[in-house]
Amino acid sequence: MERSVALKKVEKLLGKSFRYRVNLKAPNADGRAEARKRLEIAESAHSSVSRQLSARTSELLRGDLEYQRLSAEYKSTREKSADLRLTSSSYRFTVFVSSGFFTKVEAEGDSWEEIIDQLNRKRGA
Structure with missing residues (x-):
């Protein structure tokens, strides 16, 4: 199958965000x-x-x-x-965001006030 045809079919199946590699x-x-x-x-x-x-x-x-x-x-x-x-490195509270497979720690602290302060600093509030 020609590469351009194959890529169009893969794009239709996976969406425009797919990536690929070729190992010759x-x-x-x-x-x-x-x-x-x-x-x-x-x-x-x-x-x-x-x-x-x-x-x-x-x-x-x-x-x-x-x-x-x-x-x-x-x-x-x-x-x-x-x-x-x-x-x-242990904290009482840890807040993170999950994007499917990966999780990212956003804040850690010993109180919710510490968590909120950290999140506000990160967000520039």
Whole structure:
């Protein structure tokens, strides 16, 4: 089908706001099928090597006391930081607008007065 005809049909189905892209380097159906077969083999090999690497890493680090100490400290400090990050960015009220798939936070605060003040500042009132 000619591109101009196809685009008119798509526009009729989706409306004038549709967008599209063309990838001239994309393979045809046979090329994609061949890539899927090769991908399955490559992923299997990658998974096998990954398991071997993980086992070897565990074996080497199990006996390293300094690594074990640092690892435990790292986990502890990461959890503490995550908890504090959540607490420091939590508000009692959050107002947002939803446009289907996406939501946008418009204001956050501990009282409705704070929310209204923020919205008024944003709107220039």
